Amino acid sequence: MADANDQQRRYREFVDLLPLTLALAGLPHSEPGRYYNEEQIETRMFAIRHAHKAARSLARELVQK
Secondary structure (H helix, E strand, O other): OHHHHHHHHHHHHHHHHHHHHHHHHOOOOOOOOOOOOHHHHHHHHHHHHHHHHHHHHHHHHHHHO
């Protein structure tokens, strides 16, 4: 039960930080009718992962002060 609660808490944290994460990542939207290739998707995933880490760090820093 604790694992399920922890997973739910982490998911909620992720969703709450998503707007900040995407803003920090600064990724452009795709043009209508154009799709990203596998390499472009991997590059965008890398940017989002690092932006999420920064967003989490910022949120924790601000909450602790």
